[in-house]
Structure formats: structure tokens, C-alpha cells
Amino acid sequence: MQGYEDAVVAGELLMTFAGSSKKVPPVRAVDGLNLRIRAGELTALVGPDGAGKTTFLRLIAGLYVPTSGTLTVLGTDVIAHPQAVQDRISYMPQRFGLYEDLSIQENLELYADLHGVPQETRRERFARLLAITDLARFSSRPAGKLSGGMKQKLGLACTLVRSPDLLLLDEPSVGVDPLSRRDLWQIIDQLVKEEALSVIISTAYMDEAERCSQVNIMYQGKILAQGTPAELTEKARNLTREVAPPPGMKARTLQAALLEKTDRVADAVPKGDTVRFICRPDIKPIDAGDLPDGARMQTREPDLEDAFMLTLHQAQQRDHSAAAGMVRTDMVSAQRHDTVAGDPVIVVRDLVRQFGDFTAVASTSFDVRRGEIFGLLGPNGAGKTTTFRMLCGLLPATSGQLEVAGLNLRTARAQARTRIGYVSQKFALYGNLTVEDNLTFFGGAYGLYGKKLRTQIRTVIDQFELTAGAKSDELPGGFKQRLAMAAALLHEPEIVFLDEPTSGIDPLARRAFWYTIGELANKGITIIITTHFMEEAEYCDRIAIQDAGKMLALGTPRNVRAQAGTEYAADMNSAFIAIVEQARAAGTRRQS
Structure with missing residues (x-):
């Protein structure tokens, strides 16, 4: 990159997309954006769904032509000479197109052909890419049989079959x-x-953004703030607190109570056995008198996520509008229950699922009680989704006992399915249908019709703040997840299964989503959820960690963190990695 002070320079950049009808105005995905990105650095774009991050990356890559403004990439006007820029960059979109019937090696060869990589340079380049991605051992394995993490690493390797001057990565670690x-x-x-x-x-x-030299916070097509992670973090200085709930109160219950104080609290999130929150600036801060008796509060050092949430909160206050993912406090139930009691509504004993010679789930046992939030965690390929599908009656077990809502799934699978709701990793919304049409379709699938169906549709549209006439394929990611949840709750199920429901949505939308989940649990609905965001495990009453189909840990978040060892006990992400790696190391020693 020698010779270029800036990798990207954008001036008053505007990108509009036409509305779906004459009644829908054009959308400004990028709105008068001004930005300089230095060469030779790692630069992050962060922001809520619909902020314009993907659109901006596609403009840089010359895939979109802006409505107006200037954009220089690597010293070249990308609007006038897109191919000259594309010859020097590599771009990995959110859904990178691997050819699943081809092997790892064949995918690399194919992308090298597409990019015109000379044969004499391929051998060294492929060897390096396979080494740094740790895929050399699997070079003959079809891409379709790789785990999610391995697919992402192969996608990155295919993106880098040529050595670019600029690499664009659109949420490469999602899922x-x-x-x-x-x-x-x-x-x-x-x-x-x-x-x-x-x-x-x-x-x-946000922990990924903290690794970057520069961070740009985007919102509604504009740059709200930019700087180093340390510079941005200072915006939250003296505004961050940490409070331990009184004995008997769950951290998520205290979090919900703090979020209701929207005039004084910008954000609150469970962290370990405490709740971390941000006071609004220029307002009398929360003090001990605002907290439940027995709660203990102290100041804490801010981090980048604090600055991100505070910046977005201030932007929304200026706009006098709620962004995608914000919480409606008027829908909060007045009474909260902090005890999970009664008989189990899910009973799993010695559950096994085999696919030929492969054991996806090996002798798994656990119970889940009514109104409990139960988290099922594990690496890609650990058996979580297979376990989910068996619990939902979508996949028969090879052996073992499995009861859901008091019904044996071996003998009453169809009856059990009427009492559960299910949101899969890739929820099948019908993009050409409106929100209301989607809900009507899924309501019919659950056996609802007539006045009952119309009433339930109005209820969930209000609850999740959806627009009945909006096309589902035009919704931001956070609102698509709301619609998926609304469809799963139409028939008022006793148990809701959520398979990575927050994958790919921003921290703001995740907060609102978990707020809703907590309220459902407060009303006695049982929640079973998988997630790759380890901080979300702190919302759960209990969690289980699986790997290679086996149960490695089971208990409250505190108990599981303690199992990992004292050096990991403060952080669920570190605890998760430690538990999985310790189990794998023990298995390797036994085999040797």
C-alpha cells in the first residue's frame, strides 16, 4: 500500500434505494457520509441493523454506484473506474458463496481461476492459506461437510487466493x-x-471492534463518531456503574427494572453475577435509593460497548424516535417471578441420535422446568441443533427418553408440537409477503383461524411493534427476528425453542430481544435457546455446554464459570473456551 496515505476517502456520499411502492419513500442507506480510512490499518464499522455498513462496503467494492458524492479507493475514483479498484481488493460478504460439493482444495482452485491467479504462485499461496486457517488436514473434505467455523475460515481463504491491497470483511464471524x-x-x-x-x-x-486501530460508529447512513477504541471509550467515562442484585433476585430482573428508567439509564446488561449499566449524561445519576433493598452498586471502568450504546442512545434522543431494537417499557409485566419451580416440562434421559456410524448426540440427560430460560451452548457441530430438532419433534431419537409438556415424543409427537413454538437459525419468512400475510400463513399452520387468528395477529403486531403492511424482505435484521418470534408465539405455546435467534443482529437489537425473552419467562413460558454470544448465557437460569454430542457442563452460569477454573470465572466467553479445550485435551490423552 506504499504511496497511499488513505485507503478510502468518502465525501458527502449518498446512496438511496427506491421504495417498494409509490407510498413508500426512497431509503437513504448512506446519507451524506464523510470518512477517511487510513491505509495499513484494521478499521471497524459498527452500528445497528440498517445503519448502512453493508451498503458502504459494497460502494467501496464498486458493486453499487452512489446516488451522489465522491469515493476514492486506493487513490482511484471507484465511481469512474470500478474495475481498476476491484482488481486490487478482496471482498468477503456476509453470505460467502462456497461450492459445497467441491472440496476445500477445489474451492481454492476455483476462486483462483475466477481471479486469474497465475499457476506458478498458487502452490505457495494455497499452502500458506491452508496453514494459517488450519485446514491443510482437511483439504480433500467437501465444503458442505465442514462446520460453520471451518466454512468461515475457508471463505476467508478463498477471498485471499490473491494478495489484495485492501480486504473488506462484512461480519465474517457471524454464526x-x-x-x-x-x-x-x-x-x-x-x-x-x-x-x-x-x-x-x-x-x-464490540470486543472485535476493540481490536481495531480505528472504529466508526454508523447510524442511519451517517458516521456518529470515529476514533481509536480508547478515544471512543472515554465518551462513557464517569457514567458506568455495576450493581449486584439483592439475594434472591436474578440479574436479568434487575436489568429489566433499570431499563425502565429510560430518563436516567442509557443501557443495562447482565455481566457475571451483576448488572452493568450506563447513566445518561447531564441527568442526576442512579443512586442507592433508586435500587432494590440489598442491591450493591459501585463505579466501573467503561469499555467500547458502553460508548457504542451511549452514542446510539444520544442519537435516538436527538431524533425523538425509537430505533430498531429499542424496548417498549409500557408492555412490561408488573409482576416478576424470580423462582423457577414445579415439575419439569422437558425431560431428557440418555438421549442418543446417530446418523449411520456418526453419533451426533451421545447419551445426553437434563430437565427443564416451567418458566426457566435454559441455554444450550457449544461449538459449531457440537450437536445443539440436532438436540433441538429432537426436542421439537422434528427428528426422531435413536434411543433414550424424551418428554415435552408431559408428552412422550415417541408416541405423541404431533400432539406435542401444538404446544411448542420454534424459531430456527434461518427462519423461513416469505419475503414477498407482508408482515400480516406471513403471520396469517403461520397462524393457519398452527391451526388458528377466524376471529382467534385475527386477534392473535393484532396482539403480536402490537407487542413486537411491527408494521402490518411492511414487506418482510425489506425489514432490517432485528425486525425480521421480531417477526420470527411473533410467528412462533401466535398459538400461545407453553415452550419456545430459539435456535441462535440473535445471530447477525446488533447489540441494540439483542438487548430488546432478550428483554422480550425475559418477559415471556416471567409469564411462565419455558425458553430453550442456543447462542454463540457467550454474554447472552448470563440471561439464562441454567446452561448446558455440549461438544461432539457430549454434555461437558450443566448448571447456573455461575456454576459453569466456576467449573472452568478461577482464572476464567469472571468471563463466560473465556470459561466456555476453557471447558471445551479441557475436554478435548482430556479426550486426546485418553485416545493416546
């Missing part, structure tokens, strides 16, 4: 577990250091 996410970042860090590669990355993880 992968903490171990795979750690591996991806080791690869990115190595490339930046060894090849002086310029990288622009959009991410929903």
Missing part, C-alpha cells in the same frame, strides 16, 4: 462459536502484521 471466532481473528491479525494488509471490517461484536 460461529467463540473458538472459531478466536481462530478467525488470529488469522486476520497475522495478515495485517505480516502483509501490512489494510482491512475494513463490519462487526456486531
Whole structure:
């Protein structure tokens, strides 16, 4: 990148998309954006769904032509000469197109052909990419048989079959577990250091943004703030607190109470056995008198996520409008229950599922009680989704006992399905249908009709603040997740299964989503959830960690963190990695 002071320079950049009808005005995905991104650095774009991050990356890549403004990439006007820029960059979109019937090696060869990589340079380049991604051992394995984390690493390797001057990554770690996410970042860090590669990355993880030299917070197509992680973090200085709930109160219950104080609290989130929150600036801060008796509060050091949430909160206050993902406090139930009691509504004993010679789930046992939030965690390929599908009656067990809502899934699978709601990883919304039409369709599938169906549709549209006439394929990611949840709750199920429901949505939308989940549990609905965001495990009453189909840990978040060892007990992400790696190391020793 020698010779270029800036990798990207944008001036008054505007990108509009036409509305779906004459009644829908054009959408400004990028709105008068001004930005300089330095060469030779790792730069992050963060922001809520619909902020314009993906659109901006596609403009940089020359895939979109802006409505107006200027955009220079690597010293070249990308509007006038898109191919000249595309010859020097590599771009990995959110859904990178691997050819699943081809092997790892064949995918690399195919992308090298597409990019015109000379044969004489391929051998060395492929060897390096396979080494840093740790895929050399699996080079003959079809891409379709790789875990989610391995697919992401192969996607990155295919993106880098040529050595670019600029690498664009659009949320590369979405949908992968903490171990795979750690591996991806080791690869990115190595490339930046060894090849002086310029990288622009959009991410929903604030801990990833903290690794970057520069961070840009986007909102409604504009840059709200930019600077180093340390510079941005200072925005939250003296505004951050940590409070331990009184004995008998769950952290998520205290969090919900703090979020209701919207005039004084910008954000609140469970962390370990406490709740971390941000006071609004220029307002009398929360003091002991505002907290439940027995709660203990102290100040804490801010981090980048604090600054991100505070910046967005201030922008929304200026706009006098609620952004996608904000919480409606008027829908909060007045009474909260902090005890989970009664007989189990899910009973799993010695559950086994085999696919030929492969054992996806091996002798798993656990119970889940009514009104409990139960988290099922594990690396990609651990058996979580297979367990989910068996619990929902979508997949028969090979052996073992499985009861849901008092019904044996071996003998009453169809009857049990009428009492559960299910949101899959890739919820099948019908993009050409409106929100109301989607709900009507799914309501019919659950056996609802007539006045009952119309009443339930109005209820969930109000509850999740959806627009009945909006086309579902035009909804931001956070609102698509709301619609998915609304469809799953139409028939008022006793148990709701959520398979990675927050994958790919921003911290703001995740807060609101978990707020809703907590309210459902307060009303006695049982929640079973998988997630790759380890901080979300803190919302759960109990969690289980699986790997290779086996149960590694089961208990409250505090108990599971303690199992990992004292050096990991403060952080669920570190505890998760430690538990999985310790189990794998023990298994390797037994085999040897």
C-alpha cells in the first residue's frame, strides 16, 4: 500500500434505494457520509441493523454506484473506474458463496481461476492459506461437510487466493462459536502484521471492534463518531456503574427494572453475577435509593460497548424516535417471578441420535422446568441443533427418553408440537409477503383461524411493534427476528425453542430481544435457546455446554464459570473456551 496515505476517502456520499411502492419513500442507506480510512490499518464499522455498513462496503467494492458524492479507493475514483479498484481488493460478504460439493482444495482452485491467479504462485499461496486457517488436514473434505467455523475460515481463504491491497470483511464471524471466532481473528491479525494488509471490517461484536486501530460508529447512513477504541471509550467515562442484585433476585430482573428508567439509564446488561449499566449524561445519576433493598452498586471502568450504546442512545434522543431494537417499557409485566419451580416440562434421559456410524448426540440427560430460560451452548457441530430438532419433534431419537409438556415424543409427537413454538437459525419468512400475510400463513399452520387468528395477529403486531403492511424482505435484521418470534408465539405455546435467534443482529437489537425473552419467562413460558454470544448465557437460569454430542457442563452460569477454573470465572466467553479445550485435551490423552 506504499504511496497511499488513505485507503478510502468518502465525501458527502449518498446512496438511496427506491421504495417498494409509490407510498413508500426512497431509503437513504448512506446519507451524506464523510470518512477517511487510513491505509495499513484494521478499521471497524459498527452500528445497528440498517445503519448502512453493508451498503458502504459494497460502494467501496464498486458493486453499487452512489446516488451522489465522491469515493476514492486506493487513490482511484471507484465511481469512474470500478474495475481498476476491484482488481486490487478482496471482498468477503456476509453470505460467502462456497461450492459445497467441491472440496476445500477445489474451492481454492476455483476462486483462483475466477481471479486469474497465475499457476506458478498458487502452490505457495494455497499452502500458506491452508496453514494459517488450519485446514491443510482437511483439504480433500467437501465444503458442505465442514462446520460453520471451518466454512468461515475457508471463505476467508478463498477471498485471499490473491494478495489484495485492501480486504473488506462484512461480519465474517457471524454464526460461529467463540473458538472459531478466536481462530478467525488470529488469522486476520497475522495478515495485517505480516502483509501490512489494510482491512475494513463490519462487526456486531464490540470486543472485535476493540481490536481495531480505528472504529466508526454508523447510524442511519451517517458516521456518529470515529476514533481509536480508547478515544471512543472515554465518551462513557464517569457514567458506568455495576450493581449486584439483592439475594434472591436474578440479574436479568434487575436489568429489566433499570431499563425502565429510560430518563436516567442509557443501557443495562447482565455481566457475571451483576448488572452493568450506563447513566445518561447531564441527568442526576442512579443512586442507592433508586435500587432494590440489598442491591450493591459501585463505579466501573467503561469499555467500547458502553460508548457504542451511549452514542446510539444520544442519537435516538436527538431524533425523538425509537430505533430498531429499542424496548417498549409500557408492555412490561408488573409482576416478576424470580423462582423457577414445579415439575419439569422437558425431560431428557440418555438421549442418543446417530446418523449411520456418526453419533451426533451421545447419551445426553437434563430437565427443564416451567418458566426457566435454559441455554444450550457449544461449538459449531457440537450437536445443539440436532438436540433441538429432537426436542421439537422434528427428528426422531435413536434411543433414550424424551418428554415435552408431559408428552412422550415417541408416541405423541404431533400432539406435542401444538404446544411448542420454534424459531430456527434461518427462519423461513416469505419475503414477498407482508408482515400480516406471513403471520396469517403461520397462524393457519398452527391451526388458528377466524376471529382467534385475527386477534392473535393484532396482539403480536402490537407487542413486537411491527408494521402490518411492511414487506418482510425489506425489514432490517432485528425486525425480521421480531417477526420470527411473533410467528412462533401466535398459538400461545407453553415452550419456545430459539435456535441462535440473535445471530447477525446488533447489540441494540439483542438487548430488546432478550428483554422480550425475559418477559415471556416471567409469564411462565419455558425458553430453550442456543447462542454463540457467550454474554447472552448470563440471561439464562441454567446452561448446558455440549461438544461432539457430549454434555461437558450443566448448571447456573455461575456454576459453569466456576467449573472452568478461577482464572476464567469472571468471563463466560473465556470459561466456555476453557471447558471445551479441557475436554478435548482430556479426550486426546485418553485416545493416546
